[in-house]
Amino acid sequence: MLQTAIYIAFALTTAALIMNMWRMVKGPDLVDRIVALDTMYINTIALLILAGIYMASALFFEAALLIAMMGFVGTVALCKYLLRGNIIE
Amino acid sequence: MFVEVILSFLLVTGAAFAFIGSLGLAKLPDFYMRLHGPTKATTLGIGSMLGASVIYAATAEQTFTLHELLITIFLFITAPISAHLLAKAALFRGIEDTTGKVLENVITSHPEPDASQYPDLEDFDDDEDE
Numbered sequence: 001m002l003q004t005a006i007y008i009a010f011a012l013t014t015a016a017l018i019m020n021m022w023r024m025v026k027g028p029d030l031v032d033r034i035v036a037l038d039t040m041y042i043n044t045i046a047l048l049i050l051a052g053i054y055m056a057s058a059l060f061f062e063a064a065l066l067i068a069m070m071g072f073v074g075t076v077a078l079c080k081y082l083l084r085g086n087i088i089e
Numbered sequence: 090m091f092v093e094v095i096l097s098f099l100l101v102t103g104a105a106f107a108f109i110g111s112l113g114l115a116k117l118p119d120f121y122m123r124l125h126g127p128t129k130a131t132t133l134g135i136g137s138m139l140g141a142s143v144i145y146a147a148t149a150e151q152t153f154t155l156h157e158l159l160i161t162i163f164l165f166i167t168a169p170i171s172a173h174l175l176a177k178a179a180l181f182r183g184i185e186d187t188t189g190k191v192l193e194n195v196i197t198s199h200p201e202p203d204a205s206q207y208p209d210l211e212d213f214d215d216d217e218d219e
């Protein structure tokens with residue numbers, strides 16, 4: 001039962017990642033692409049957590065935490081660049 | 090068995106929320122609507138999946154850690170901040186909503202000082218030569 005649930009969750013998260021990819025390629029404006037990239041980071045964390053449960057290993061946790069922190073910093077830096085034309089003033 | 094039911098429920102609902110958030114990002118008509126899907130639905134979905142991971146580590150591997158809650162708390166704190174910054178950037182760039190209206194001058198990068206707030210000052214010229 002848990003196995004089936006993990007397979008369903010893998011399928012849904014992969015479909016979500018493909019839709020984010022489509023939005024990032026298509027996105028009419030730059031901010032759409034930034035939102036799509038931010039969502040891709042979050043969905044990648046979901047995929048890593050699922051892999052951790054599926055393979056019963058705690059190795060994926062550090063990668064997930066790093067992606068969470070770097071994703072936030074990247075989004076803030078890109079928004080700051082759009083707002084001020086500069087990242088560190 | 091009971092734990093397995095809870096785990097399966099948390100995983101499937103979490104993945105469904107993440108999927109619905111990304112569907113909103115892909116299908117909604119304008120940027121300000123599209124911002125809602127990823128920042129709310131996807132964050133709740135990943136929180137649910139991380140809770141499932143905590144329960145799995147506590148029951149299957151007999152090691153109770155709250156590491157995954159660290160990611161959950163971090164995401165729940167940072168998601169509104171990035172959403173706020175993205176909305177601000179979109180307003181600054183003058184992106185239209187579905188009615189074709191552009192909110193102008195809501196965000197200015199370098200706001201002018203408001204003279205009415207400083208009645209004591211005669212003028213706002215920064216030139217020291219005069």
